[in-house]
Amino acid sequence: MERIPILRMGDFLIISIQVDMHDRMAMTLQDDLTNKIIQTGAHGVLIDISTLDMVDSFIGRMINIIASMSRILDAETVVVGMQPAVAITLVELGLTLSGVRTALDVEKGMELLRAATRSRRAEAEEREDGSVEE
Amino acid sequence: MEVSKSDALEIRVSDDVVLVRQAVRKWAIELGFSLVDQTKIITAASELARNTIDYGEGGTVRLESLIDGFRKGLRLIFLDNGPGIADIELALTDGYTSGKGLGLGLSGARRLMSDFRIESRVGDGTRVEITRWK
Numbered sequence: 001m002e003r004i005p006i007l008r009m010g011d012f013l014i015i016s017i018q019v020d021m022h023d024r025m026a027m028t029l030q031d032d033l034t035n036k037i038i039q040t041g042a043h044g045v046l047i048d049i050s051t052l053d054m055v056d057s058f059i060g061r062m063i064n065i066i067a068s069m070s071r072i073l074d075a076e077t078v079v080v081g082m083q084p085a086v087a088i089t090l091v092e093l094g095l096t097l098s099g100v101r102t103a104l105d106v107e108k109g110m111e112l113l114r115a116a117t118r119s120r121r122a123e124a125e126e127r128e129d130g131s132v133e134e
Numbered sequence: 135m136e137v138s139k140s141d142a143l144e145i146r147v148s149d150d151v152v153l154v155r156q157a158v159r160k161w162a163i164e165l166g167f168s169l170v171d172q173t174k175i176i177t178a179a180s181e182l183a184r185n186t187i188d189y190g191e192g193g194t195v196r197l198e199s200l201i202d203g204f205r206k207g208l209r210l211i212f213l214d215n216g217p218g219i220a221d222i223e224l225a226l227t228d229g230y231t232s233g234k235g236l237g238l239g240l241s242g243a244r245r246l247m248s249d250f251r252i253e254s255r256v257g258d259g260t261r262v263e264i265t266r267w268k
Binding site: 020021022023024053054055056057058060061083084085086088089092093094095 | 236
């Protein structure tokens with residue numbers, strides 16, 4: 001079966017959805033991605049949807065699920081490159097990508113992920129320092 | 135009002151949803167719909183095609199290019215012989231689902247199109263007719 005490749009770049013995983021996904025493919029992607037996060041210990045997932053010409057409730061739900069699963073596995077998700085027509089349609093459809101960060105392009109998305117992991121690391125260090133003092 | 139072109143497609147398996155989207159895109163482009171309108175029509179079609187499989191046990195979609203005086207339109211009629219919908223008002227409520235979806239398919243498709251008509255008889259099946267005028 002056709003699969004969507006998951007690329008690793010340092011601490012992050014990158015997915016670019018460039019085909020008209022059928023439903024099974026979307027389900028496989030969810031599974032593949034969670035496995036990959038665990039395998040690599042990645043702290044960020046970037047999903048590029050710049051070539052998708054529509055996002056319906058099924059794909060929207062998939063993105064939401066990926067984001068929640070990633071969060072549980074200690075990884076942030078950012079969706080980048082949504083086309084304006086897709087964004088307009090998504091809002092009218094009534095779909096909210098709750099808890100999913102978005103950025104205009106891959107570069108800005110990577111910046112967002114880097115900032116998110118930095119601030120998280122700082123928080124973790126603070127917590128560790130605090131526990132030492134106690 | 136005149137139907138200038140029509141065709142029908144089977145909707146049986148999830149791959150057919152992709153084929154419906156592709157056919158609808160082609161027709162919407164032919165009719166000269168704007169990119170935003172194309173995206174809305176394709177998204178609505180995707181929602182209803184998936185409903186046909188998930189809730190209607192499969193069925194068909196009829197595509198019709200319409201000419202009404204100076205205006206053009208695209209009409210899609212989704213037909214299934216599934217269990218039907220007992221409470222249409224409830225089914226049209228945002229967030230209501232009898233399955234595992236987000237409950238945005240029907241209500242979202244209605245918002246995305248110019249005209250929306252639904253008829254259903256329990257035990258008989260469901261017919262959803264959507265039209266977008268240019």
